[in-house]
Structures are given as structure tokens and as C-alpha cells.
Amino acid sequence: MDFEFDSAMALTATDRPGVFTGRMTEDWTIGPAVNGGVVMGLAAEALRQVLDSGETPHADPLALSAHFLSAGVDGPVEVTTEVLRRGRTFSTGEAVVSQAGPDGSPVERMRALATYGDLDASSQVHRSITPPDMPDPEHCPSASTARDAGPMETPPLMHRLDLRLDPATAEWALGRPSGRGEMRAWMRFADGRDADPVGLLFMLDAMPPVSFDLGIGGWAPTLEFTGHVRGRPAPGWLRMETRTRVLTGGLMEEDALLWDSTDRLVAQSRQLCSVRIPEGWTLPA
């Protein structure tokens, strides 16, 4: 049996150099849109295949910056890559993810720039951030179980992940947002697949919007996302922390940190999201 994330990342080379085709499915949607992490994952996977070759192969995404242009939907997808630089230590490429629009012409979903290298070359940790204290996963409510018990249907995306919210930062799910703008959770793929660098980039965008903890519901579409992979993750559970500090008009940044089962910080990200602030909203005290 293939793991679900591997199926989602499956790409076929075409006869055009650097161009791949794949398929985005309803299994990874949240609302009408395919999760942005899947779109980024496809870009990262295509670049990995292109850059992990030649005299200085670089298989690991170290930094990926994505700007989102339109919502991905269920259906075929094309990823077009361009190599910008092959260096001794780092290589850089660009990936464009597009789907056929209503008239059949391609519509860009996302464009990303990414720098690749070898994570084994930066395996030594000189200085880092310690993971937060959290109850064990079995004492943290599952995001999908909590949703299934409620009035709303769980989005398909939430069944691809085993996501266990730290009760101390999950009061928003009970209608009591803390106003701190913080969430913590355990995370792994639901089918037991271990994370790899491309999987980490997907996970960095897989938490519920941290704006929920500010009492602002609804979708928080990402304008821009940049993730840095800082280590090759060990097998097992990951821990994630998200936070926002600045909310101006309808824009907030969301910072994420991701640790592996050995307490190593393996990825960090920041994204700029658009939020719709409800009429009369005030920050929960």
C-alpha cells in the first residue's frame, strides 16, 4: 500500500524538460480548495527531482518561498520547474503550479522560489529552540475527533493527519479563544508515514488558522509562505507551535515551529495571511 502523502506527491515527467504532471484530489481539501501545503509540496517535490542530479546533487529543500495566486481544486495539475543556479553547496530553482482553467488554458495556483542543499551538511546543532512542554499525545484531543463530534463535517485534509491539540491552547475549539494567538499540537501523517523534508513543508501549513485563537473564524488564505527546513526529521511524532503577534487591518503573520521526536527543531516558517475581521470584533481578554 502506498502512503497517502506519497500518492499526493506523485509526479510524472513529461517530454518537456523540467515539466511534470500530477493530480490534486478531494482527499486534501479544506472547504472547496486543496490545502496550500499540498500545492507547495508538489512544487518542492518537482524541484527535488530536478536538483537531485548532476555533479552537485541537492535533494533537500532548505528554504522555500511561495506566493499564492488562486485556489487549487480537485483535478490534474502541472508543475513547471526552472533551475536558476547549481552551486557547490546550494542550488536554487523556481516552480510554477498550474491547473487548466474553465476555458482549458492554464491558471497559475502558486509560484515558488526554493534553495536546496544537503541537510546532512548542517546536521550539527549549535543553538536552537527547545520544544514546548505538552501532555502526551494520548492526553491531547484529536482535531478530527473533536470536529466529528461537532456540528461541522471534518474537512478531508484533517483525516490525512493525526493532529492532537494541546488542551492548553485548544479552548478556541470550545468557543473560548484565549486572545493570545497561539496553538500547539502533536502531528503526524494519519497512515503512519514518517515526515521527510517535503513532508515538513506541507505540515508547516496544516494547522488550523491561528486567528481562531483570536476569536476570528473563517478561512485565512495565505498570500505568502516561507518555510526553512533546519534538520532531517527523526521518525515518530512531531510537535508544532504556531503564533501570531501582529494583526493590522485584514493581515496577520503566522509563525510556525516544528520539532521532531528527538526534540530537534526541524523546520520553521512564517506566512502572511488575509483574515476577515468580523463586525464589532474585539480581542478576547
Next chain:
Amino acid sequence: MDFEFDSAMALTATDRPGVFTGRMTEDWTIGPAVNGGVVMGLAAEALRQVLDSGETPHADPLALSAHFLSAGVDGPVEVTTEVLRRGRTFSTGEAVVSQAGPDGSPVERMRALATYGDLDASSQVHRSITPPDMPDPEHCPSASTARDAGPMETPPLMHRLDLRLDPATAEWALGRPSGRGEMRAWMRFADGRDADPVGLLFMLDAMPPVSFDLGIGGWAPTLEFTGHVRGRPAPGWLRMETRTRVLTGGLMEEDALLWDSTDRLVAQSRQLCSVRIPEGWTLPA
């Protein structure tokens, strides 16, 4: 008299749509390279000119992500833009900054993706980060004065800025790095030009590498930089804080925050840099 930063950002449209020419000069170098903030500034300025047009003009860079490919040098420069999306609220574009290489063919210095909008639409601050307490600028040593007094020549870039280091985070300049990986400073253009959104993106990359405070000297070339402009800056002094928390192998992230003279957080950034860790280096206690 033109302000220096306006001269540095001067672009001439060519007969190719979306393509501009300009000039990078020794005035903005640090070592042999033109400062990366100037390269990003040229990209942001070109995209501003392209996107501030049409039915939904968007003049303000909200998020800019740059991946650096080679070091910019004194000489002519070309900026090629591509509009990826013009939306009602946001528009997105790409900019490629290149210079002629030894054989005359173009060499890419940097490629950036950027999302533009209208900062006046996000002028309301719902939640933010307060600026750090610092002595007044007149009680903070000027970075260029301190350098001129020392054995090393001040890089030309440092004469374009009036940069006053908070004495509490400037001990590294006296050979006593704190090991905290933090710097704070007052900043403005030396010739009195006030900052605008493009100027903020330049400033976010203008501090000495925060690795100096870890006892790691030398150049810290940026692989990837993403800046978010969160407000239109008021005239006058800006305050900046930089910090690194994670150093793995030869890579560190550097986070920057920038406040205007009204205490408003107007920009934030993160970059991933490459550092050369000296033989036998240990983190200062």
C-alpha cells in the same frame, strides 16, 4: 539635490514591456558586493512601477521573497518584471535582477516574488509588538563613527545610513559578543530621506550580521530573505531589532523587526544566511 536612495532606485523603462535598467554603484557596497537590500529594493521599485497601474493599482509591497544567486557589483543592472496576478485587493509579480557577466551574457543576481496591495487598507493596528526600550539616538554610538575609529575602513554602505547601535547590544563591536544573538539600533538614511515601503525592505537587510553577537565574524551571505511591510512609516528615526535563535551547521535564520517614530511596527523579516563557523568556536557564555 536628489536623495541617495532615490538615485540608487532610479530605473529607466526600456522598449521591452516590464523591463527596466538602472545602475548599482560602489556607494552601496559592503566588501566587494553591492548590499542585497539594494538589489531587493530595485526589484521592489520595478514591481511598484508595474503594479501601480490599471484598474486596481497596488503601489505597496506587502510581502517580498528574494532568493540570492550571485553577488551584485558596481555597474549597469537590468530588472525584468512579470505580472502574475492583478486582483482587487492584492497583485503579485516576479522580478529578476541581472547584470552582464564576464562574457557579456546576463547573470542573475536575485529573483523575487512579491505581493502588492494598499497599506492604507491595513492601517488599523489591532495587535502588535511594542518597540524595545533604548537610549536616545544621541546616546547610542554611530556604527560608522565606531568603525572609522577602528583599524578597518567603514564600508561605503554604512555612510548611506545613520545607524546608532544600542550600547546594550553592541559589546560585540568591542570584542565581547554576548552570545544572545541580538542587536538593536536606531536607523535612518544619512541624508535625511524618510523611509517609504521600498526603503523599509532595504533597511531590513542593512544591519551588521547578527552572528557577530555570537562571536562569528565574517560575511553572512543571504540565501533567502522575506520581508513583510505592515504599515506606512511615519517620518523620522526607525528602531530595529534583529535576532537569531537557531544555528545548525553553517546556517542561521535572522529575524528583524522595524518600528517607526510613532512606535508602530512597520516591517518584519526573516532571512536564512550562511555563516562560516571558525575552527574551535564555542557559543560565548
